[in-house]
Amino acid sequence: MHAELSELRDEVFARNPGEKEFHQAVSEVFEALDPVVDRHPEYVEAGILHRLCEPERQIIFRVPWVDDQGVVQVNRGFRVEFNSALGPYKGGIRFHPSVYLGIVKFLGFEQIFKNSLTGMPIGGAKGGSDFNPSGRSDGEIMRFCQSFMTELWRHVGEHTDVPAGDIGVGAREIGYMFGQYKRLTNRFEAGVLTGKGLTWGGSLVRKEATGYGTVMFTDAMLRTRGESMDGQKVLVSGSGNVAIYAAEKAMALGAKVITASDSSGYVVDENGLDLDLLKQVKEVERGRISEYAERRGNGAHFVEGGYVWEVPGTVALPCATQNELGNKAAGMLIKNGVKAVAEGANMPCTEKATHTFLDAGVLFGPGKAANAGGVATSALEMQQNAQRDSWDFDYTRERLEQIMHSIHDRCVETADSYGAPGNYVAGANIAGFIKVADAMLAQGIV
Numbered sequence: 001m002h003a004e005l006s007e008l009r010d011e012v013f014a015r016n017p018g019e020k021e022f023h024q025a026v027s028e029v030f031e032a033l034d035p036v037v038d039r040h041p042e043y044v045e046a047g048i049l050h051r052l053c054e055p056e057r058q059i060i061f062r063v064p065w066v067d068d069q070g071v072v073q074v075n076r077g078f079r080v081e082f083n084s085a086l087g088p089y090k091g092g093i094r095f096h097p098s099v100y101l102g103i104v105k106f107l108g109f110e111q112i113f114k115n116s117l118t119g120m121p122i123g124g125a126k127g128g129s130d131f132n133p134s135g136r137s138d139g140e141i142m143r144f145c146q147s148f149m150t151e152l153w154r155h156v157g158e159h160t161d162v163p164a165g166d167i168g169v170g171a172r173e174i175g176y177m178f179g180q181y182k183r184l185t186n187r188f189e190a191g192v193l194t195g196k197g198l199t200w201g202g203s204l205v206r207k208e209a210t211g212y213g214t215v216m217f218t219d220a221m222l223r224t225r226g227e228s229m230d231g232q233k234v235l236v237s238g239s240g241n242v243a244i245y246a247a248e249k250a251m252a253l254g255a256k257v258i259t260a261s262d263s264s265g266y267v268v269d270e271n272g273l274d275l276d277l278l279k280q281v282k283e284v285e286r287g288r289i290s291e292y293a294e295r296r297g298n299g300a301h302f303v304e305g306g307y308v309w310e311v312p313g314t315v316a317l318p319c320a321t322q323n324e325l326g327n328k329a330a331g332m333l334i335k336n337g338v339k340a341v342a343e344g345a346n347m348p349c350t351e352k353a354t355h356t357f358l359d360a361g362v363l364f365g366p367g368k369a370a371n372a373g374g375v376a377t378s379a380l381e382m383q384q385n386a387q388r389d390s391w392d393f394d395y396t397r398e399r400l401e402q403i404m405h406s407i408h409d410r411c412v413e414t415a416d417s418y419g420a421p422g423n424y425v426a427g428a429n430i431a432g433f434i435k436v437a438d439a440m441l442a443q444g445i446v
């Protein structure tokens with residue numbers, strides 16, 4: 001790696017101690033940017049990389065709330081507004097006990113390049129809390145969301161920062177946060193949050209967008225080798241928003257999806273997942289994945305612990321969480337004949353696993369490209385809100401499809417032009433970076 005880059009990387013690590021996921025995300029980008037620095041010394045001279053690694057603003061706040069037993073609980077809230085060179089800060093909010101500053105920063109950093117790749121006018125941010133929604137009543141969720149927004153409202157706005165969902169935050173939580181924002185500001189400002197309900201400013205296709213987009217991207221990758229999703233045997237991890245709609249799209253394109261998982265283990269359903277049942281168990285009842293196997297019968301079985309990557313398949317779509325697919329799993333997938341891997345989740349593959357896939361010539365779609373359909377459709381939601389309009393399903397899906405194809409093609413062209421043909425990791429990082437870097441150059445030292 002270029003001396004300037006490796007020095008800066010070490011400096012970023014030292015300035016952000018203990019934030020290992022953030023370090024990992026920075027490393028991946030820096031590795032890809034080596035040839036860019038050769039060609040564009042002006043980026044280094046203007047301190048673009050240095051500035052990119054320092055969030056424009058980081059907000060950490062107390063979130064007090066009262067549980068159903070009347071006990072006062074205190075959580076920590078975060079919003080990292082990373083970069084606004086291309087537009088208002090944009091990115092999801094995650095509620096999960098593992099959330100700390102390092103997770104929010106890795107996600108916010110990734111979001112800068114992902115949002116750039118979408119071609120939409122959105123900057124990068126991420127937020128969240130170490131609140132654990134699991135097992136909490138609806139009333140507790142509402143009180144927590146209200147308390148979270150009671151601090152966050154002063155930092156967000158349709159032209160400032162536009163949060164959305166992520167792990168543990170779906171339409172229900174967005175609804176409670178929107179209600180509180182409206183109450184505090186006395187404004188119906190639809191564009192302040194995306195992922196809203198369809199009757200109050202939400203967009204059709206947003207719910208499906210991340211999963212659908214990931215599969216559209218995978219299909220485009222396969223087509224570069226004369227194949228498609230049709231007939232593939234697909235391994236999906238997770239059983240949340242991204243996983244369910246990735247499975248739905250894969251099936252619609254003629255693939256058979258045979259796995260899903262949650263933090264307790266995974267199910268294998270060699271006959272192909274029953275999506276209505278999976279949605280009932282996970283979206284409606286918020287139950288465990290083992291309940292799917294119990295109710296499905298038909299040879300489906302539940303495996304406690306472990307990873308879906310032990311199951312043979314031709315396409316792997318990690319859609320749960322960061323670093324869920326390590327190097328050993330990558331080796332197993334390759335041995336079992338995997339042809340394509342696309343990250344529906346953010347950074348689900350470890351650095352080593354990513355290298356193993358690339359070295360083996362497996363088609364590999366990094367999250368900042370493959371899962372960009374969610375945030376791209378959020379930007380479409382913002383457009384509809386600004387126009388006070390709502391588009392129909394097919395039109396919105398077509399827009400999503402165009403965006404995913406254009407991201408795919410830009411990754412391919414950029415990787416080619418920087419001497420890394422077929423390397424979507426290089427293509428995504430370089431293409432995402434250059435657009436932000438040029439905007440930062442034009443806007444001066446800010």
Ligand SMILES: NC(=O)C1=CN([C@@H]2O[C@H](COP(=O)(O)OP(=O)(O)OC[C@H]3O[C@@H](n4cnc5c(N)ncnc54)[C@H](O)[C@@H]3O)[C@@H](O)[C@H]2O)C=CC1
Binds near residue numbers: 166167168319345372
């Ligand atoms: N919702 C969205 O639009 C987008 C989400 N993503 C990413 O996709 C991934 C999944 O997010 P969503 O589906 O929205 O969340 P979700 O809350 O709907 O589902 C999360 C899924 O991951 C599983 N999971 C979480 N932690 C786990 C762990 N430690 N071990 C095993 N499984 C675990 C959960 O059981 C659940 O199935 C995350 O990495 C998120 O950042 C990326 C782009 C957009």
Ligand SMILES: O=C(O)CCC(=O)C(=O)O
Binds near residue numbers: 166194346
């Ligand atoms: O829709 C959004 O604004 C955010 C989506 C998100 O959190 C992500 O792309 O990881």
